[in-house]
Amino acid sequence: MDFTEKRLHEAAIIIDAVCPLLDDQARIADYRAGGLTAIAPTVGWWDGIGPTMRTIGAWHKLLRERDDLILVRTAVDIRKAKALDKTGIIMHFQGPAPIEDSLDLVDAFKALGVGVMQLAYNVRNRLGDGCEELTDSGLSRFGLQVVERMNQARMIIDCSHTGVRTTMDAIEHSSAPVIISHANARSIYPSPRNISDELIKEIAGNGGTVGVVGFPGFVSGDKRPTIDQFIDHIAHMCDLVGTQYISLGIDYYAGQSPYANEKTATLAYEKALSSGSWSPKAYPPPPHYYPQGIETPNTMLALTEALLRRGFRAEDIRKIYGENLLRIYQTVWGE
Structure with a gap:
């Protein structure tokens, strides 16, 4: 390791926009060991308001008790976290189930610190279709109202796991940039969860970002993807739309190796299949090994080293790591 690589990693603002591993x-x-500046726990999934409020309450309690954490409400909060060697916490919903059928809950959750909400999680809901739904019918009337209310409340619209037409409707009707917090390039690996070059261009064209994801089933067909296979997605998307529209949403989660043993991971996997939230085509069976070298968040320095080896400039790495998302945060959340 070169000291230049270490200095770049330590100086960069690094944001992982999707962190379900933080269920723990x-x-x-x-x-923190990996040098992350801001991280995004999934505080809302497919549960309604009750379980979601308990999860958010637990995070607020932790934020009150720990001086090394900062609740991120604005872009400045992330820069403050970096300056003070603290960790920013970005509350993120992977789906709109917590708002149930109430637009007012968008404002309520934003007041509690939820800054980002996905419109779908693989299947159909009140707003529109997910990316693995049999149909792709676009936003419902309620979905259009939610997009408008999210704009008014200054909550970021995330179209990860969301159907193509639903995503295109969101881009058309949103007055703020729409992001895809975590998805890879389908032209590099054709998982149903990955997105087309055309959709990558649409997200970039609306000023949003696409976050590259490390879940092995989205990286390659190999059981243990390499770090270069992960970077293949970054390189392709950067070549397609420019480095200013690419970010990180690595999506480390509790069911992956080494955090879960194979028996525990398999039970959770079978539950996800039976609920319909996952499909075998998009989600191969465990064990799930994240790309070699960055198997867990504490190894993120290896990504900096590998990006430099691949010829990425320090300026572009800083954009991908955090500056691009900071631009979105500043645009939607404000300073």
Whole structure:
């Protein structure tokens, strides 16, 4: 390792925009060890308001008790976290189930610190279709109202796991940039969860970002993807639309190796299949090994080293790591 690589990594603002691994709050230590500036726990999935409020309450309690954490409400909060060697917490919903059928809950959750919400999680909901739904019918009337209310409340619209037409409707009707927090390039590996070059261009064209994801089934057909296969997605998308529209949403989660043994991971996997939230075509069976070298968040320095080896400039790495998302945060959330 060159000292230049280490200095670049330490100086950069690094944001992982999707961190379901933080269902276990003790894993914050792994992200801090990896040099992450801001991390995004999934505080809402497919549950309604009750379980979601309990999860958010647990995070607010932790934020009150720990001086090394900052609740991120604006872009300045992330820069402050970096300056003070603290970790920013970005509350993120992977789906709109917590708002149930109430537009007012968008404002309520934004007031509690939820800054980003996905419009779908693989299947159809009140707003529109997910990316693995049999149909792709676009936003419903309620979905259009939610997009408008999210704009008014200054909550970021995330179209990860969302159907193509639903995503295109969101881009058309949103007055703010729409992001895809975590998805890879389908032209590099054709998972149903990855997105087309055309959609990558549409997200970039609306001023948003696409976050590159490390879940092995989205990286390659190999059981243990390499770090270069992961970077293949970054390189392709950067060549397609420019480095200013690419970010990180690595999506480390509790069911992956080495955090879960194979028996526990298999039980959780079978539950996800039976619920219909996952499909075998998009989600291969465990064990799930994240790309070699960056198997866990505490190894993120290896990504900096590998990007430099691939010829990425320090300026572009800083954009991908955090500056691009900071631009979105500043645009939607404000300073």
